[in-house]
Each structure stands twice: as C-alpha cells, then as structure tokens.
Amino acid sequence: QTLNVTIVAGHPPVFRWVKHASQTFIPAVNKALEGTGTTIEWSEQYGGSLAKVGEELEAVEEGLAEIGLVSSLFDPAKLAPQNVTYFTPFVVSDSTLVSEWMDRLQMDNADMKAAWEANGLEYLGGAIGIDDYLLMTNFPVNSIADLEGRKIGAPGPAVNWLAGTGAVGVSGNLTTYYNEIKTGVYDGVIVFASAALPGKLHEVAPYITKVGFGAQYAGGFAANKDWFDGLDPVVQQALRDAAEADRIAYHADLDASVTKFLEIMTSQGATVTEVDDAFRQQWAAGMDNVAKLWAEKLDASGVNGTAVLKDYMETMRAAGATPVRNWDME
Amino acid sequence: MEQGALPRWFLALQRWVDGITTGLNVAGTVLIFLVMLLVNFDVIGRNFLASPISGVPELVSMSIVAIVFLQIAQAFRKGRLTRTEAVLGWVERRAPRLRCAVDIVFALASALLIWQLYAASQPLFVKAWVRGTFQGTVGDFTAPVWPVKLIILVGCAALLVQLVMFALAAGLRLLRGGAGAS
Amino acid sequence: MSPFEIGLMSFGAMIVMVYLGLWVPFALMLSSYVGVWMIKGSPVLAGKLLALAASQTIASYFFGVVPLFVLMGYIVSVSGMGRDAFDVANHLFRRLKGGLGIGTVGANAIFAAITGISIASAAVFTRIAVPEMMRHGYSARFSVGVVAGSSVLGMLIPPSLLLILYGLLTEQSVGDLFMAGVLPGIVLAVLFGGGIWMTAHLRPGALGSVRDVDDMPVLSRRDVIVKGLPLALLIGLVLGGLYAGFFTPIEAGAVGCLGAILIGLARRSLNWRDFWQVLNDTGLVTASICFLIIAAQMYSRMLALSGVPAGFGSFVATADIGFWGVILAYVGLVIVMGTILDSSSIMLILVPLMLPVLSTMQVDLIWFGIVTIIAVEIGLLTPPFGISVFVIKSALDDPDVTLGDIFRGAAPFAFLMLVLLALVLVFPQLATALI
Numbered sequence: 001q002t003l004n005v006t007i008v009a010g011h012p013p014v015f016r017w018v019k020h021a022s023q024t025f026i027p028a029v030n031k032a033l034e035g036t037g038t039t040i041e042w043s044e045q046y047g048g049s050l051a052k053v054g055e056e057l058e059a060v061e062e063g064l065a066e067i068g069l070v071s072s073l074f075d076p077a078k079l080a081p082q083n084v085t086y087f088t089p090f091v092v093s094d095s096t097l098v099s100e101w102m103d104r105l106q107m108d109n110a111d112m113k114a115a116w117e118a119n120g121l122e123y124l125g126g127a128i129g130i131d132d133y134l135l136m137t138n139f140p141v142n143s144i145a146d147l148e149g150r151k152i153g154a155p156g157p158a159v160n161w162l163a164g165t166g167a168v169g170v171s172g173n174l175t176t177y178y179n180e181i182k183t184g185v186y187d188g189v190i191v192f193a194s195a196a197l198p199g200k201l202h203e204v205a206p207y208i209t210k211v212g213f214g215a216q217y218a219g220g221f222a223a224n225k226d227w228f229d230g231l232d233p234v235v236q237q238a239l240r241d242a243a244e245a246d247r248i249a250y251h252a253d254l255d256a257s258v259t260k261f262l263e264i265m266t267s268q269g270a271t272v273t274e275v276d277d278a279f280r281q282q283w284a285a286g287m288d289n290v291a292k293l294w295a296e297k298l299d300a301s302g303v304n305g306t307a308v309l310k311d312y313m314e315t316m317r318a319a320g321a322t323p324v325r326n327w328d329m330e
Numbered sequence: 331m332e333q334g335a336l337p338r339w340f341l342a343l344q345r346w347v348d349g350i351t352t353g354l355n356v357a358g359t360v361l362i363f364l365v366m367l368l369v370n371f372d373v374i375g376r377n378f379l380a381s382p383i384s385g386v387p388e389l390v391s392m393s394i395v396a397i398v399f400l401q402i403a404q405a406f407r408k409g410r411l412t413r414t415e416a417v418l419g420w421v422e423r424r425a426p427r428l429r430c431a432v433d434i435v436f437a438l439a440s441a442l443l444i445w446q447l448y449a450a451s452q453p454l455f456v457k458a459w460v461r462g463t464f465q466g467t468v469g470d471f472t473a474p475v476w477p478v479k480l481i482i483l484v485g486c487a488a489l490l491v492q493l494v495m496f497a498l499a500a501g502l503r504l505l506r507g508g509a510g511a512s
Numbered sequence: 513m514s515p516f517e518i519g520l521m522s523f524g525a526m527i528v529m530v531y532l533g534l535w536v537p538f539a540l541m542l543s544s545y546v547g548v549w550m551i552k553g554s555p556v557l558a559g560k561l562l563a564l565a566a567s568q569t570i571a572s573y574f575f576g577v578v579p580l581f582v583l584m585g586y587i588v589s590v591s592g593m594g595r596d597a598f599d600v601a602n603h604l605f606r607r608l609k610g611g612l613g614i615g616t617v618g619a620n621a622i623f624a625a626i627t628g629i630s631i632a633s634a635a636v637f638t639r640i641a642v643p644e645m646m647r648h649g650y651s652a653r654f655s656v657g658v659v660a661g662s663s664v665l666g667m668l669i670p671p672s673l674l675l676i677l678y679g680l681l682t683e684q685s686v687g688d689l690f691m692a693g694v695l696p697g698i699v700l701a702v703l704f705g706g707g708i709w710m711t712a713h714l715r716p717g718a719l720g721s722v723r724d725v726d727d728m729p730v731l732s733r734r735d736v737i738v739k740g741l742p743l744a745l746l747i748g749l750v751l752g753g754l755y756a757g758f759f760t761p762i763e764a765g766a767v768g769c770l771g772a773i774l775i776g777l778a779r780r781s782l783n784w785r786d787f788w789q790v791l792n793d794t795g796l797v798t799a800s801i802c803f804l805i806i807a808a809q810m811y812s813r814m815l816a817l818s819g820v821p822a823g824f825g826s827f828v829a830t831a832d833i834g835f836w837g838v839i840l841a842y843v844g845l846v847i848v849m850g851t852i853l854d855s856s857s858i859m860l861i862l863v864p865l866m867l868p869v870l871s872t873m874q875v876d877l878i879w880f881g882i883v884t885i886i887a888v889e890i891g892l893l894t895p896p897f898g899i900s901v902f903v904i905k906s907a908l909d910d911p912d913v914t915l916g917d918i919f920r921g922a923a924p925f926a927f928l929m930l931v932l933l934a935l936v937l938v939f940p941q942l943a944t945a946l947i
C-alpha cells in the first residue's frame with residue numbers, strides 16, 4: 001500500500017527545523033515502515049509554496065496537507081496554551097530541556113492536548129525549541145537604566161518582556177531587523193543566536209547581552225486528525241517515533257551551532273556580556289506579571305490558563321530549572 | 331454600454347445593486363484613509379512620544395484584506411479587472427452575438443467560481459466567530475478576526491451579484507441582436 | 513493522469529483562457545480550482561485552497577501599505593506636483609532628445625530609493641508620467657513602455673522586498689544585498705536612459721511625434737524653484753526620514769502620503785473633491801492588484817501541489833552541465849517561469865532547489881542574488897502574465913491602450929534588462945564591488 005502524504009512548512013529548508021523534517025523525520029518514517037507493506041510517497045511543500053509561516057495549521061486542518069510543522073508561536077489564538085513559554089521569560093535557558101518537557105506536556109496537559117484537537121490536529125511531537133533569546137544592541141548595556149527611551153524590536157509576545165525597563169518595545173520580525181537597526185528605526189532587538197549570525201545582526205548591533213530571557217517552544221509536527229485516526233497503528237507509531245528522533249537530532253544540531261555562532265560573532269567584533277543575577281532579578285521584578293494576565297485571559301475564554309501556567313512552571317522546576325521569577329506563585 | 335438598449339426593469343435593478351456596491355466601496359475608501367492616519371500616528375508616537383501604538387501591523391494587515399473585498403465588486407463593475415480584448419474585440423467586430431455569448435459564459439463561470447469561494451470561506455468565518463480567534467499578543471494588543479472573515483463573505487456576495495448582472499446584461503443584448511456590447 | 517500532467521494541462525488551459533479574454537484573476541482561479549480538484553480528487557479541498565489563499569495571501573503589513581504607496585503617487589499627481597516634476601525634468605533634460613522619457617527613468621530611479629516594490633512604481637508613474645509624456649507627443653506605447661521598464665528599478669535599487677526575501681531564503685545579509693543592488697540599479701537606469709537617447713537620435717519615430725522641447729517656454733530659475741521645491745521637500749521627508757531612522761521603508765508610503773497631502777493643502781492645489789476622487793481610485797487600483805495577487809497565489813499553490821515547478825527545477829539541478837551550464841539554465845528557467853508566475857513565487861520555488869547545487873560550486877550567493885532578482889524582474893514585463901504591465905493597465909484606465917500595447921512597449925526595456933543580466937554575469941564586480 002502506498003500513502004500520498006503532503007508535508008508542509010512555512011519556512012524554507014534553510015531553517016534548521018525544516019532541514020531536519022526533510023533529512024531526519026522523513027527518512028526515519030521511511031525506515032520504520034520498511035517491511036511493513038506500507039510505503040509513503042512524500043510531497044514536501046516548504047518555504048510558502050503551499051502555506052506561509054503561520055498558515056501551516058489551517059493547511060493541515062483543512063486537509064490540503066496531511067502533516068505540518070505547525071508554528072504555535074504564529075498561531076497565538078488557536079494554540080494559546082502552547083505559547084506559555086513566551087509569557088514566562090527567565091525560566092530556563094536550555095532549549096533541549098524545554099522542548100523535551102513541552103513535548104510531554106502536549107500529551108499530558110489536558111488543555112494543551114485539547115488545543116490541538118479543537119483545530120482538528122493530532123500532535124506528533126518533534127518540538128521546535130528556540131535557543132536562549134539575547135538582547136542585541138548598538139549601545140553597551142551595563143545597567144537597565146541604559147535602556148531608557150531606546151527602541152527595541154521584538155517578536156510578538158516578547159514585546160511584553162520590555163515593559164517596565166524604560167525601553168520602547170516595537171513589534172517587529174526577523175526579516176527587517178538588520179536594515180531597521182542600521183537606519184536607526186530600532187536601537188536593538190531581542191533575537192536568538194542561531195538567527196542573529198545568518199542575519200549578520202552583530203554587524204549593526206555588536207553588543208550582545210545574555211539577559212537570560214530563556215529558551216522557547218515554537219511548535220512541532222502535527223497531523224490532520226481525521227487522516228491520522230484512519231491510519232494503521234504501525235504507521236501512527238512510526239510517525240510519532242520519527243518526530244521524537246527529529247527533536248533529538250534537531251536540538252543536538254542547534255546546541256552545537258549556538259556555541260559556534262556566538263564564537264564567530266565575537267571573532268567578528270561583537271562583545272558578548274552575561275549579566276549578573278542582580279541585573280536579571282531587577283529586570284524580571286520590574287516586569288508586569290504578563291503570565292498571570294495571559295492565564296486570566298485564557299481562563300475567561302474557557303481554556304484553563306492558570307492550570308497550564310502552573311503545570312508548565314512545576315514541570316520545569318521538577319526538571320531542574322531555577323526560574324528567576326515564579327510567575328505562577330504570585 | 332448603451333443604456334437605452336436595456337429594459338427599464340433591468341436598469342432599476344442595476345441601479346439598486348450598484349448603490350450597495352458603491353456603499354461598500356466608500357467603506358473601503360474610508361478604511362484606506364484610516365490606515366494612513368494609523369501608521370503616521372505610530373511613527374510619530376514612537377519617535378516623539380516614546381510610545382508606539384500597539385497592534386498597528388495587525389490592524390493594517392487585517393485592514394488590507396477588508397479593503398480589497400469591500401472594493402472588489404466596484405473594481406469589477408468599473409472594468410478594472412484585467413482582461414485581454416485582442417480576441418474578444420476581433421470577435422465583436424465580426425459576430426457581435428457571439429461576443430455576447432462568450433461574455434455570458436465567462437461571467438457565469440466566474441460567478442460559479444466565486445460561489446465556491448464563498449461556500450468555502452463561510453466555515454472560516456464561523457470558526458473565527460465561534461472560537462473567538464484573534465490577532466496580536468495577549469498583554470499587548472488583540473483584535474478579533476471575525477469581522478475580516480465576514481467582510482470576505484460580503485465582498486464575495488457583492489462580486490457574485492455583479493457577475494450575474496453582467497451575464498444578464500449580456501443575455502439581454504444577445505436577445506436584441508448583440509447591439510451595444512460594452 | 514499524474515499530478516504533473518494535470519499541472520501542465522491547467523497551465524495550458526489558463527493561457528488559452530487569458531488569451532480568449534477571461535478576466536486574468538478568474539482564469540488563474542479557475543485553473544487552480546479545477547487543477548486541485550483533479551490532483552486531490554476533491555472539489556471540497558479545491559474550494560478550501562481558494563478560501564485559504566483569499567484570506568491569507570495579502571494579510572500582511574507589507575500589502576497593507578500598498579494602497580498608501582499608490583495614494584501618495586495619486587496625490588502628488590492630482591495636486592499638480594506630477595506636472596511640475598516633469599516640467600523640471602523637461603527643463604533639466606531639454607537639451608537631450610527624448611528628454612522626458614529619460615526624465616521618467618531618472619524620476620523612477622529616485623522613487624526606487626523610497627519604495628521596495630515595483631508595483632508601487634508602476635502604479636505611481638502610470639499616473640504621473642504617462643499623461644505628461646503623451647501631452648508632449650510621445651506615443652502611448654512608448655510612454656507605458658518606459659514606465660513598465662523603469663518600474664523594475666524599484667526592486668533593484670534598495671530598499672527592495674525581493675532582496676529581503678532572497679536574504680531570508682539563503683541566510684545572506686540583507687544589508688550586503690542592498691549594497692549589491694546599487695550599482696546594477698544605476699547601470700540599468702543608465703542603459704534605459706541611453707537607450708531612449710539613442711532611439712531618439714536614430715529612430716525618432718519609435719517614440720511618437722515628440723514635440724521638440726525648444727518650442728516649450730524655458731523655465732526661469734524662479735520657476736524651477738517654485739516647481740521643484742515641494743518635490744524636493746517630499747523626497748527629503750521620505751528619504752531623509754527613512755535614512756535618519758524615523759520610519760521603515762514599509763511605513764514610508766504612509767508618511768509620504770501625509771506629507772503630500774500637507775504640501776498639497778499648503779499650496780492650495782488639493783481640494784476635497786479631487787482628494788475623495790483619488791482616494792476612491794486608490795481603492796479600485798488596490799482591489800484589482802491585490803485580487804490578482806490572491807489569484808496568482810492560488811495558482812502557484814496548485815502548481816506546487818502538481819510538482820511541475822519542482823520537476824523543472826530538479827531537471828536543471830541534476831543535469832550534468834558544469835558551472836556556466838547550471839547558471840545559464842537557471843537564468844533561462846527563471847525567465848521562462850517569469851512569463852507565467854509572480855516574482856516571489858519563482859524565488860520561493862527555485863532558490864531553495866538551487867542552494868545545494870550552488871554550495872558544491874562555491875558560488876557567491878550575493879552575486880547570485882542580484883542575478884536572480886534581475887532575471888525574476890524580467891518576468892514583470894513578459895506576456896502573458898506580467899504584473900507590472902497589468903498594474904499599468906489597471907492604473908491607466910484607458911481602453912485605447914491595450915495590454916498588448918504595453919507588453920510591446922515594454923519589450924525593448926526587457927531586452928536592456930537582458931543586457932544588464934549579461935553584464936552582471938560577465939562582470940560579477942558590478943554586484944560585489946561595493947560590499
């Protein structure tokens with residue numbers, strides 16, 4: 001039996017997680033299915049050919065693709081509980097750890113599970129972790145006072161991280177950071193190392209401050225639920241196992257390149273500073289408790305946001321994280 | 331089109347339909363002006379008052395979809411949708427009735443297509459309404475997306491009606507021997 | 513039938529329908545609807561593809577400001593600054609034959625420095641330059657041709673949204689790409705201007721019955737200032753603000769719009785009736801352009817599902833033809849796809865396919881980016897599907913000027929782009945010297 005499977009990702013294959021979908025996930029599925037009598041004919045649709053970034057969920061939900069690399073970060077309304085990491089900065093910097101536990105929560109936490117199902121999706125695993133977010137600026141940051149009145153670009157939910165610092169948070173995206181720092185629209189950005197080097201952001205914002213915002217969960221593999229439910233259990237298991245193999249390979253690759261990328265940026269003239277605990281404490285303490293606000297808003301809309309927040313924080317503390325601020329305990 | 335070539339009841343109907351189309355068009359036009367002001371306030375707020383307006387990218391990206399679907403029926407009625415007249419013009423000079431027939435076929439095929447678009451867009455509106463889907467970020471700015479999905483439906487319906495009126499006009503001209511084709 | 517064959521067939525059907533006179537967006541939508549129905553075996557899925565593309569394609573900040581770039585051009589035009597610009601251009605180039613055509617190219621090159629999208633240049637200069645040139649006796653075909661041709665400068669001279677997209681696809685620095693676009697952009701403007709000048713000397717009839725500029729009153733210095741100052745102010749506001757970091761290239765349209773309105777009010781040359789009229793027109797142009805882009809997106813999604821572009825791409829990538837073989841085949845493929853697809857679709861389909869091939873051949877990806885942009889932009893001018901030409905047609909709103917006229921008028925400029933492409937291929941320094 002041959003299955004025709006369309007797999008969709010909004011980002012192009014130069015992005016690490018898409019590369020691994022093609023080079024780790026698909027071969028792993030094919031290998032697991034050898035000798036089972038089922039083969040899969042893959043149609044790989046990356047880089048916006050079928051769905052752009054943030055459109056993967058709808059493409060899979062409507063059945064235009066069977067499997068998608070769904071970015072929860074870009075679907076904050078439909079996959080609200082999955083965005084918990086972006087509302088809880090300063091929790092943990094290890095993206096491998098975050099993604100492993102977020103994958104488990106997708107299975108164990110009722111609200112996270114329900115969010116996938118409400119959109120007609122079956123979560124397969126293969127969490128996309130994002131390495132520790134950094135503050136990159138065109139001026140040195142020695143204290144929080146240095147940020148007063150500076151315009152800092154940040155991706156959607158991370159704008160909240162700047163509230164209370166005196167900086168002006170501007171919602172922006174990766175594609176225009178370079179030019180907008182260069183011309184002075186922004187004085188800096190909140191960004192992660194594995195995107196900063198390819199974007200050459202250190203050329204225009206050479207002061208890299210490791211504030212410790214933390215690693216994030218940005219999404220994972222999901223399948224159309226109706227389609228998935230109709231599959232042979234052997235095939236279902238092959239897809240889940242391959243997603244896990246993909247997560248492990250992707251994060252090993254990511255960890256290796258983050259260290260390398262920071263070194264390259266340093267060798268090209270960037271200054272990397274790690275802030276001390278007092279700085280980090282002051283920043284975290286100065287923020288509004290946006291996690292609580294977010295959880296309450298979810299509570300009001302029928303999703304148990306407070307429970308999701310608590311579950312996530314407890315999971316991470318149990319896994320060995322020492323959050324700078326315990327967002328769930330205030 | 332020579333108005334005199336068409337019956338009075340049709341012209342009355344066309345006037346009524348055009349009134350609605352123009353109303354939608356005006357709404358879209360006002361929205362363009364508001365988008366311009368919004369972006370300028372954001373630029374001024376960010377540079378001189380250290381307070382950008384939250385949610386401008388989200389509002390602008392939702393507005394453009396609304397603008398296009400509010401105005402698409404009017405754009406069609408005013409002949410702004412691109413089509414090549416090379417073959418059609420040649421046909422019209424030699425066989426005006428055939429030209430009318432081709433126009434009817436094209437307009438009805440397009441109407442069917444827009445009907446499919448309408449039918450497939452309707453569940454997207456329902457989902458956005460039922461689930462309360464929003465754009466933006468909790469804590470910063472959020473806006474519901476259902477109004478835009480509703481405007482897509484309204485715009486498709488208005489375009490569908492204009493396409494049917496176009497086919498009807500071509501049909502009436504065909505009955506009168508193909509004179510006065512637009 | 514295999515999806516590949518369905519893709520080819522629906523492409524053929526789309527071309528036939530466009531030539532028969534079906535509205536272009538409906539031809540694209542119809543071929544994608546039927547194509548997806550046949551590939552996936554489900555009319556419901558085909559409908560869903562249409563609906564998703566309709567709600568997603570243009571829902572971005574970038575498309576949101578398209579009407580503002582159009583509106584800015586209209587307001588400049590309706591408040592008399594368009595005429596002033598060409599009076600001044602006429603004055604500056606009055607000693608050159610074909611001066612107003614050359615002035616249009618120059619004005620476009622300047623405008624390119626404040627816009628990132630070619631369709632904005634095409635829409636704006638259709639309103640400003642075409643009526644002015646025709647008033648001075650240039651033929652309609654030449655006038656629209658100049659505008660179509662020089663509109664491509666908008667994507668080559670920074671800022672450029674296509675270069676940003678390419679940088680994203682290949683992990684190259686957008687800043688470097690912007691610098692790399694400067695020299696080729698200037699060379700192309702010079703090629704266009706020089707081409708017009710030579711034509712005016714060798715085959716003046718090709719431009720129409722251009723009235724010699726000598727029989728126009730020569731502007732006094734005061735006239736030049738009165739006509740030129742408002743324009744200089746507006747360009748200063750937009751360019752200055754852009755490079756001083758007050759706003760982004762995307763926001764420049766809105767700021768320029770407000771600036772143009774204020775200047776128009778100050779000069780008492782903008783009244784409510786005209787303003788409402790151009791605001792309305794902006795909406796109609798925006799709706800027809802964006803509806804076309806939506807339809808093109810539906811169509812390219814159908815093609816992606818059929819595997820036709822990927823099939824062509826891997827054919828090129830795997831053929832054993834050496835460095836120049838690969839580059840030339842790639843350029844040829846881009847140009848061929850440019851006849852039927854929009855610029856960003858071509859890049860999104862082909863560039864990721866080429867990357868692995870290129871990395872084995874040590875190709876400079878910045879240079880390759882400029883080559884790609886020029887080749888892709890030729891497609892804006894080639895029939896049957898040329899976005900710049902379509903934009904000009906809908907912005908012009910003149911039934912006497914057919915699509916065919918515009919395509920024919922643009923052809924010499926498409927040829928000059930080929931010349932530039934050859935120059936960049938032979939002299940990579942054109943792209944890399946400034947970095």
Ligand code: NA
Nearest residue numbers: 624666669671
């Ligand atoms: Na430009």
Ligand code: NA
Nearest residue numbers: 850851891897
């Ligand atoms: Na073309």
